[in-house]
Amino acid sequence: MADRILIFYGSYRSDRQGIRLADYLVRAFSARGATPELIDARAVGLPMLDRMYKEYPKGEAPATLEELAGKIRAADAFVFVTGEYNWGQQPGLKNLTDHFLEEWFWRPAAIASYSAGRLAGAHASVAWHGTLTEMGMVVISSTLTVGGIGHALDATGAPSGDAGAALAKTFPRFADDLAWWTEAAREQRARVAPPY
Numbered sequence: 001m002a003d004r005i006l007i008f009y010g011s012y013r014s015d016r017q018g019i020r021l022a023d024y025l026v027r028a029f030s031a032r033g034a035t036p037e038l039i040d041a042r043a044v045g046l047p048m049l050d051r052m053y054k055e056y057p058k059g060e061a062p063a064t065l066e067e068l069a070g071k072i073r074a075a076d077a078f079v080f081v082t083g084e085y086n087w088g089q090q091p092g093l094k095n096l097t098d099h100f101l102e103e104w105f106w107r108p109a110a111i112a113s114y115s116a117g118r119l120a121g122a123h124a125s126v127a128w129h130g131t132l133t134e135m136g137m138v139v140i141s142s143t144l145t146v147g148g149i150g151h152a153l154d155a156t157g158a159p160s161g162d163a164g165a166a167l168a169k170t171f172p173r174f175a176d177d178l179a180w181w182t183e184a185a186r187e188q189r190a191r192v193a194p195p196y
């Protein structure tokens with residue numbers, strides 16, 4: 001069975017660069033035989049959090065939330081493509097993520113961080129690790145870190161320069177790690193119902 005992987009990206013900026021990394025990951029996971037789908041928070045367009053999905057009476061959540069909840073529940077794994085704003089998480093992606101809780105449980109998640117500088121969004125990556133853990137995902141230890149995001153991928157999302165070469169070299173191990181935990185979690189969910 002092909003792994004159903006949701007790839008989340010959350011910059012709302014007009015001149016956003018991280019979308020290239022998100023597009024690259026969609027293509028790279030596809031090439032491995034997985035079934036990735038990009039969830040672009042800006043395109044989803046949720047408002048600032050008022051009610052979480054679960055706070056709506058059953059069947060009364062807005063259609064966008066309902067549709068996204070279904071996709072999250074059906075996914076085998078998640079990838080968070082995260083930039084860094086002032087050492088923190090991008091608010092658009094955090095806002096989307098906070099709309100859900102139980103929908104995330106019992107699946108692995110991986111973090112791909114990036115930034116304009118050489119630290120490649122490392123601070124945001126660390127922040128996401130705790131957030132995703134709190135939301136019931138099992139965060140794999142492999143990470144992707146892309147520095148100099150403006151030059152690491154060209155406009156088509158193809159790796160370029162040293163940072164792009166490093167990304168292309170690191171991706172297979174990152175994907176192998178996620179695939180192993182994805183299969184493990186799927187088998188275990190089939191074998192034993194999650195405890196809550």
Ligand SMILES: Cc1cc2nc3c(=O)[nH]c(=O)nc-3n(C[C@H](O)[C@H](O)[C@H](O)COP(=O)(O)O)c2cc1C
Pocket residue numbers: 011012013015016017018019083084085086087088114115116117118119120121149150
């Ligand atoms: C508000 C803001 C804060 C930023 N803070 C950081 C930072 O703390 N560390 C860093 O390496 N880059 C920082 N940058 C540069 C971003 O890494 C770079 O602009 C990147 O392209 C942002 O992702 P996006 O283009 O997908 O929105 C910041 C950029 C913005 C707009």
